[in-house]
Amino acid sequence: MNILNFIDAFFSDSARWQGYDGIPARLGEHVQYTLTALGIAAAVGLPVGLLTGHTGRGGNALALIATSARALPSFGLMVLMFLLLGLGMAPVMIPLVVLAVPPILVTTNEAMRSVDPAPVDAARGMGMGEAQILFRVELPTALPLILSGLRSAAIQIVSTATIAAYVSFGGLGRYIVDGLYQRDYEKVVGGATLVAGLAVATLVLFWGAGRLSVSRGVRRDG
Amino acid sequence: MNQLFDMPSYLEHSYLGLVGLHLREALLPVLAGLVVALPVAQLCVRFRWLYPPVLWVTTVLYAIPSLAFFVVLIDYTGLSELTVMIPLAVYSLVVLVPAIVDGVRSVPQETLAAATAMGFGPVRRYLQVQLPIAAPAILAGLRVAAVSSISLVSVGMLIGNAGALGNLLDSGLKYDQPRLVWLSVVGTAVLAIAVDALLIVLRVLLTPWMPRGTRRSTRTPLAKETAR
Secondary structure, three states: OOHHHHHHHHHHOOHHHHOOHHHHHHHHHHHHHHHHHHHHHHHHHHHHHHHHHHHOOOOOHHHHHHHHHHHHOHHHHHHHHHHHHHHOOOEEEHHHHHHHHHHHHHHHHHHHHOOOOOHHHHHHHHHOOOHHHHHHHHHHHHHHHHOOOOOOHHHHHHHHHHHHHHHHHOOOOOHHHHHHHHHOOHHHHHHHHHHHHHHHHHHHHHHHHHHHHHOOOOOOOO | OHHOOOOOOOOOOOOHHEEEHHHHHHHHHHHHHHHHHHHHHHHHOOOHHHHHHHHHHHHHHHHOHHHHHHHHHHHHOOOHHHHHHHHHHHHHHHHHHHHHHHHHHOOOOHHHHHHHOOOOHHHHHHHHHHHHHHHHHHHHHHHHHHHHHHHHHHHHHHOOOHHHHHHHHHHHHHHHOOOHHHHHHHHHHHHHHHHHHHHHHHHHHHHOOOOOOHHHHOOOHEEEEEEE
């Protein structure tokens, strides 16, 4: 019950809700980091994944990239970038994007390649061009898997952006890192709760996006 | 050359010592995860209705950021290695359960029937038929779990310097020594690649009947493809 008391104390303190170190400000920073990194990663990963998946080429190269990117420790990379580049947006964004591109890339590629070839052939037989096939047949069918790739990328970014606080950045990790230094366990637990909440909210958001955007004929769970 | 691997004395470990510590802190949880995942997965295979809720819980657990997980445990296990290892074990469990369930479920019905017809009991059938056939899927899950675990141990540095190679990050940053940070990043990456390669070798050894190079059949569940 100890933890719950800490959480309660953290959230009921009205001073926590205002100022540059207030919950709304830190949450905003965290969301901003996440969206920026996810946007860049999607801008890189989605087109490449869609094209390689559509043409069916380069799957092995992508798997290799994903495996090697997975081995890179994102926390270490962040500290290294901070040391090399100094304070700025780049030391945070580079590791976050490096982290997020592989799941998007690989999942999109796999999703496109696992599309049933029969409808694609039918579309070609009906006289659809390649772009039409890509956007009107393959993309809608592959959407659930593509979304799951984006989802795991987003969750990893939320998680890793927390660690950015260690190299002097804002976001919800601030509470955890500062709290650990100040031996203010209430702050630490409050920050952890917020981060976990944001991660779960991301899950729910993607689940909702899937419900809205995936065609009913494609949806597996009906 | 020796100076490259010289460690600050307060770390109380040589570089190799830190590597050993890192391996222990990363791989023991994976082992623990596997030990728990096997029976849980078997339950999910046995009782089909159990699998969707278990999958749902694992997805949520996997979403909880490692640092948040660590700090909530501090109250119970203190600033220690155990605080780092418990979440890693949970993440491994969460990756392994779907991998094992998918692997065991992929065993063809005819194969099971043949085993039963040969007089195999349920235990023998599980150990000698289902597990070996599921081995590639299980090892694929183990690869993901081990690599992500190795990467995440470094974050333990924030929890009372329990991050093995990750502790070098703190020293490197505080005393402005890029050498230590490089040693940490490169060391961790090399460890991850080495363990990954070992697990691939293990798969080849365990499944001699599979043709070499059939990487496709051992694909991991996509959503869990990459480490945090």
